[in-house]
Amino acid sequence: MTGRMRGRRRYAGARLRVGAGRARLLPAAAPEPDMVAGRFSVISPGTERRHLAGEDREAGYMTLGRTGDAAGWVLAPVPHGAAFDAACPGAVTAPPQVPPRLVALARFQQMACLGLDRLPATDLSTVTVVGSGPVALGCVLELRRRGATGIQVVTSRRYPPIGRAPGVTCVSPGAAEPTQLVIDAAGLPRRAADLTAPGGVLGLLGTPDEEAALPALPVHRGGWTVQGMHELAPTAPDTYQKAFTQAVTWLTDHLEPALATAWCRTVPGARAPELFALLESPGRPAEPVLLLDWRDT
Template structure:
């Protein structure tokens, strides 16, 4: 999954609207926007990371602000995107705040954040890797962003391993959704679901595993298996590249989505939900109420 909010100290924020406590999401009241900050208008859900944070509140963590990425601004003036909790006001002048290219629609701007991860992550794969051989594990927003980036880079075929019937990611050109892959048959696997052990089992000897989704802290890969199989394991965390590359990668993804992808297709991958409905949506993470769309955007207007 996308990165945890471990770098929030770089951007001041105030008035988060969702807090996790005792395994539940609680809606907090809106507060006045402090001087020097901008108001949140929308925020983006990161399902895997936030599920993990939600579970952790049953234990010693106790409670924590919830969220991944928050938007301020508008289509005409331009969006600002910050790694702060859902609905929080933030300092738009902070170094790690992303500037969205002018004219980018909200849905494209949100989807670009997930494609940005793959822009930076795929650059870390060895040059010998053929993008047409990639098996992508997962069908959530991180996987969707990766499938789009593989398509942008010219991949003619991407096999997506997912248990979901007819997932929306299947509408990315070149994607073939499959329910199973023969173990030990894939030369290149990108794990976008945070399940490295499951993904590694698909690799041939000498294969390459890219870790794009954030693994659970208790996830393990046996060193003996790595040694005997000759696997190359590549960490694909987006913050390794540095601030300049971080903005450039986002601009690349947002611009490409705007000019090369059908807006109706992008809209079909996104769902906008009123912020007041957030607690019910979190409660449905594992149930029938979970949105089919990979990208969920909370509206705080």
């Protein structure tokens, strides 16, 4: 189905459909007039896995295109590889010289920026982040931008790439110490709750399952503040682009190119079905941020 926006099309020509546990590649179509051609798209593993398990639908999270050779990037919340209206809701822009992998990293950092702005004033000297995927990485980067120096990342993965981020110490769930600020970036609120110190703040950044729940009694007795950190919670109209610009600017000025390479992998769009088949397997790429390249597909 083609997305629509106030009577006009928001996107057209999605390149993937998912459902019943598999992904199917769709043929390329010429972009419609006044639409931006999708050049790259960003995979959100948690979102993709949920969609894979459901009914047949267009697959996608964010697609990246250019409005012209001298113009900048436009990142829009449309299906993988689709052409799209550059003015569609939720679209953000970045300068043309920014590499696509930094645009993708900034996307996940933007989520954390918007979520952290909702938290009460909290000491960032010691923070716990639960998870080591792209949402956790974006959170770590945004915490560093805000001056955090001691970030405990709780993950069951061995040698996760997120461990190369400055200020990060990776620990297993059984070895983690409680802290005053805990951010769940993996959709595991119970695990994050177990690590929240009395009087602390628990931020919910990763999307939990519908069945996930926090027990009220520990929240009550611990005196915790529990804060939802979803990026699309109500905010000022210009806040979304502002957060993305802050992330892009900081990454461009501070991130070592070798780290961006270690954290991001670009896969030809034609190989998307086999990549999706690996998302639930031990053979999933180690890099937390995955992009699909649609330019020659």
